[in-house]
Amino acid sequence: MNYNNILSKENNGITTITINRPNKLNALNKDTIQELHEAFDAANKDKNTKVIIVTGSGEKAFVAGADISEFADYNVKQGGKLAKKGQKLLFDFVENLSTPVIAAVNGFALGGGLELAMACHFRVASDNAKLGLPEVSLGVIPGYGGTQRLPQLIGKGRAMELIMTAGMIDANQALNYGLVNHVTTLDELLPLCEKIANKIARNSSVAIGAAIKAINANFKDGVNGFDVEIQEFGNCFGTDDFEEGTSAFLEKRKANFPGE
Structure with a gap:
């Protein structure tokens, strides 16, 4: 553009x-x-x-x-x-x-x-x-x-x-x-x-996006940042990045995050 x-x-x-x-x-x-x-x-x-x-x-x-x-x-x-x-x-x-x-x-x-x-x-x-x-x-x-x-x-x-x-x-x-x-x-x-x-x-873009959302929540009026953290933490378990990250850790190799 x-x-x-x-x-x-x-x-x-x-x-x-x-x-x-x-x-x-x-x-x-x-x-x-x-x-x-x-x-x-x-x-x-x-x-x-x-x-x-x-x-x-x-x-x-x-x-x-x-x-x-x-x-x-x-x-x-x-x-x-x-x-x-x-x-x-x-x-x-x-x-x-x-x-x-x-x-x-x-x-x-x-x-x-x-x-x-x-x-x-x-x-x-x-x-x-x-x-x-x-x-x-x-x-x-x-x-x-x-x-x-x-x-x-x-x-x-x-x-x-x-x-x-x-x-x-x-x-x-x-x-x-x-x-x-x-x-x-x-x-x-x-x-x-x-x-x-x-x-x-090098890290999971999906997890980073979730972390940004959770951190920002602490500064928003009327929003419980801890609740947002819990929700975003749970959501991470349903991502391909979580599957890749944990598999790579257990297999002692570098993670190749798909960003999904």
């Missing part, structure tokens, strides 16, 4: 989606959000894709925020619709994909960019990364899940401070907070993400 604002390429089980608006520091506009939705959806449905990596083009930015010019004149109703549609199309959509998504955070991840990174299943940052939610400096709050996911990842107090000051933290501070899992050089960012992705790809 051809896109105007992103690039998507599958190689050896890894689909890399690159936001490709370097002259706009890869800012998210409505068209880019729609294209990202389509690319994530296609990768998730592709049997060859075991892991998705999302990153930004160039060396300066993962995503430097939303395209403010698109909504500067919106009213209350339009603003609410913007947040609701964006969360449904991209941010909640990514979080709930059954295919694991790694954010390779290169450079600035601000506003909607950090919200996209937080919607991914985990994050790896380059040492030049700067992360923050500066929305209150524009008279608005994060609207793509930032007020919910940031406290889940770094704790309420730290999230309150970061959001209220509209400040940025560097990659090492993000690592200390637990906002990112690893920090590396810009040159090694994608190779490290691919190394982790290859480790993930």
Whole structure:
């Protein structure tokens, strides 16, 4: 599929989606959000894709925020619709994909960019990364899940401070907070993400999808995560992957998971 604002390429089980608006520091506009939705959806449905990596083009930015010019004149109703549609199309959509998504955070991840990174299943940052939610400096709050996911990842107090000051933290501070899992050089960012992705790809994609669902359930209001875990654990026993995984273990050989 051809896109105007992103690039998507599958190689050896890894689909890399690159936001490709370097002259706009890869800012998210409505068209880019729609294209990202389509690319994530296609990768998730592709049997060859075991892991998705999302990153930004160039060396300066993962995503430097939303395209403010698109909504500067919106009213209350339009603003609410913007947040609701964006969360449904991209941010909640990514979080709930059954295919694991790694954010390779290169450079600035601000506003909607950090919200996209937080919607991914985990994050790896380059040492030049700067992360923050500066929305209150524009008279608005994060609207793509930032007020919910940031406290889940770094704790309420730290999230309150970061959001209220509209400040940025560097990659090492993000690592200390637990906002990112690893920090590396810009040159090694994608190779490290691919190394982790290859480790993930060796395991059962069906079981990984079930684990994502169970883990996410713990953060959903009114949902008992333990009950979801029990259900998903039981469901695994009816899969071809479970049969292959247990047979391979007992036969002392490497498993060749069919993904079913």
